[in-house]
Amino acid sequence: MTARSRLDYTGNIDNQSTAREEQSMRTRTTALFVLAAGLALPAAAVSPPPAELAGVLKANNCTTCHLLSGRTVVGPAYSEIAARYADDKAAAVPVLAERVLKGSDAKIWGQAPMPPSAKINAAEAEAVVKWILGL
Numbered sequence: 001m002t003a004r005s006r007l008d009y010t011g012n013i014d015n016q017s018t019a020r021e022e023q024s025m026r027t028r029t030t031a032l033f034v035l036a037a038g039l040a041l042p043a044a045a046v047s048p049p050p051a052e053l054a055g056v057l058k059a060n061n062c063t064t065c066h067l068l069s070g071r072t073v074v075g076p077a078y079s080e081i082a083a084r085y086a087d088d089k090a091a092a093v094p095v096l097a098e099r100v101l102k103g104s105d106a107k108i109w110g111q112a113p114m115p116p117s118a119k120i121n122a123a124e125a126e127a128v129v130k131w132i133l134g135l
């Protein structure tokens with residue numbers, strides 16, 4: 001066997017193993033997509049706010065810190081909040097409405113405090129919380 005043919009031979013082996021790696025990479029990528037699609041489903045539970053609440057969210061900058069799903073650096077997603085209180089929505093409404101009005105000290109979600117919202121009244125806070133919890 002000459003040096004040249006050894007090189008060719010090795011080259012072939014390498015090509016085959018590269019093809020196998022690509023194949024297994026594709027399989028893993030597909031698996032990740034399936035997993036991500038599965039994880040994304042519960043997030044769809046919170047649909048966009050009705051117009052009258054969208055105005056309240058905007059005026060109080062709620063959307064700066066909260067997304068419908070997916071976290072900002074600061075606050076939990078509305079879909080996460082809905083999931084957390086899903087078992088006892090009725091009891092959660094007044095508690096969460098109070099926290100929206102007066103702020104929350106970061107002990108609940110452990111990331112950052114929520115400041116009080118100045119441009120919202122009790123009825124609006126309750127309506128927003130009911131929408132978040134999907135009542």
Ligand code: HEC
Binds near residue numbers: 096
């Ligand atoms: C400056 C950022 C910021 C703004 C603005 C903000 N929030 Fe929050 N919010 C947070 C953070 C941070 C938390 C978690 C607080 C904690 O762990 O106690 C939170 C928590 C919450 C919770 C869950 C409270 C709980 O007890 O689990 C609700 C509901 C909520 N926010 C709604 C709103 C609404 C509605 C508005 C607008 C009227 C708003 N937030 C404005 C940052 C913000």
